[in-house]
Amino acid sequence: MLRAGMKFEGRDLMSEKVDLYNNSYGNPGADVHREIRTETYGQDFGQTSWTTSEELHEIPQVLALSSASNVLEIGSGAGGCALHVARALKCRVVGLDVNAEGVRQANQRAKELRLDVLVRFEQADACQRMPFDDNSFDAAYSNDAVCHLANRAGVLAELHRVLKPGGRLLFGDALVVTGLVTNEELATRSSIGYYVFAAPGQNEKLIAEAGMELLSATDTTTSAAAISKRWHDARAARSASLIPIEGEANFAGLQKFLQCVHTLSTEKRLSRILYLARK
Numbered sequence: 001m002l003r004a005g006m007k008f009e010g011r012d013l014m015s016e017k018v019d020l021y022n023n024s025y026g027n028p029g030a031d032v033h034r035e036i037r038t039e040t041y042g043q044d045f046g047q048t049s050w051t052t053s054e055e056l057h058e059i060p061q062v063l064a065l066s067s068a069s070n071v072l073e074i075g076s077g078a079g080g081c082a083l084h085v086a087r088a089l090k091c092r093v094v095g096l097d098v099n100a101e102g103v104r105q106a107n108q109r110a111k112e113l114r115l116d117v118l119v120r121f122e123q124a125d126a127c128q129r130m131p132f133d134d135n136s137f138d139a140a141y142s143n144d145a146v147c148h149l150a151n152r153a154g155v156l157a158e159l160h161r162v163l164k165p166g167g168r169l170l171f172g173d174a175l176v177v178t179g180l181v182t183n184e185e186l187a188t189r190s191s192i193g194y195y196v197f198a199a200p201g202q203n204e205k206l207i208a209e210a211g212m213e214l215l216s217a218t219d220t221t222t223s224a225a226a227i228s229k230r231w232h233d234a235r236a237a238r239s240a241s242l243i244p245i246e247g248e249a250n251f252a253g254l255q256k257f258l259q260c261v262h263t264l265s266t267e268k269r270l271s272r273i274l275y276l277a278r279k
C-alpha cells in the first residue's frame with residue numbers, strides 16, 4: 001500500500017498530508033493571517049478559496065438575491081462570505097461545513113457582528129442528506145468546496161431537493177482536468193484533504209442529471225493562478241512568523257501545494273470553472 005513519505009528513485013510516491021483548514025480557522029484573528037489574506041485577496045473575509053473579492057461581491061447579483069432570500073452556503077469555512085452576503089442584503093443565510101473550528105469561529109463572528117438573527121452555521125457533512133426540508137432555499141452557493149465532496153451526483157440531487165423551483169445554484173470547481181497532470185502533481189494538489197478531480201463536461205452532465213438547467217459555465221482559472229501566487233508569496237515573506245505556528249513541515253507542505261496550484265492553473269492543466277444553474 002502507498003503511504004505518505006514512501007520514495008521511489010528518490011521521488012515522493014505520495015505527498016505528506018498537509019493541514020490548511022485547521023490552521024486557518026484555528027487562528028483567524030492572528031495578525032499574520034489577516035495580513036496574508038489582505039495581500040492575497042485585497043480584502044480579508046477569512047477566505048481559504050480561489051474566489052476573488054470581485055467574484056464574492058457579485059454573488060448577490062448572480063444569485064438574484066433580495067432581503068427576502070433564504071440562502072444556503074456549502075463549505076462555509078470561517079463564514080466570511082455568508083456574513084458578507086447577509087450584511088449586504090439583510091437576508092437569511094445558513095452555512096454548512098464539516099470543520100468544527102470553522103463553524104465555531106463563524107458562529108462567534110456572527111454574534112460579534114449582531115448578525116446571528118440572520119445567519120447560522122452548522123457542522124455537517126454535505127455528502128449526507130442535508131438537514132433541511134424540500135424547497136427551503138431561494139439560492140445556494142459553494143466557494144470551492146464541491147471538489148471535496150464524495151458522491152457529487154447525490155450532493156447535486158440534495159441541492160435540487162432543498163432549492164425552491166427557480167432557485168439558483170453557483171459553485172466553483174478548480175479541479176477540472178484540462179491537460180496532462182502527473183501522479184506527483186495530483187498527490188501534491190490533493191495533499192490538504194479529500195479531493196475529486198473532474199473530466200471536462202462532467203459537472204455539466206451531473207447538473208443536468210440532477211434536474212437543473214445550466215445557465216453558464218465561466219472559466220476562472222486565471223483567478224486560481226493569481227490567488228495561489230499571491231498567497232504563496234505573502235506566506236513566504238512571513239515564514240518567520242508562520243513556522244512557529246504551523247511547524248516547518250506543514251509550512252513547506254502548504255508552500256508546495258500553493259506552488260503546485262499556481263503551476264497547474266497557469267499552464268491550464270487544471271481549470272477552475274464557475275457553474276451557475278437553476279432548478
Ligand SMILES: C[S@@+](CC[C@H](N)C(=O)[O-])C[C@H]1O[C@@H](n2cnc3c(N)ncnc32)[C@H](O)[C@@H]1O
Binds near residue numbers: 021046078143
Ligand atoms: C476551499 S474551502 C472554502 C471555504 C470558504 N467557502 C471560503 O471561501 O473560504 C473548502 C471548505 O469545504 C469544507 N468541507 C470539506 N469537506 C466537506 C464536507 N464533506 N462537508 C462540508 N464541508 C466540507 C472545508 O472544511 C472547507 O472549509
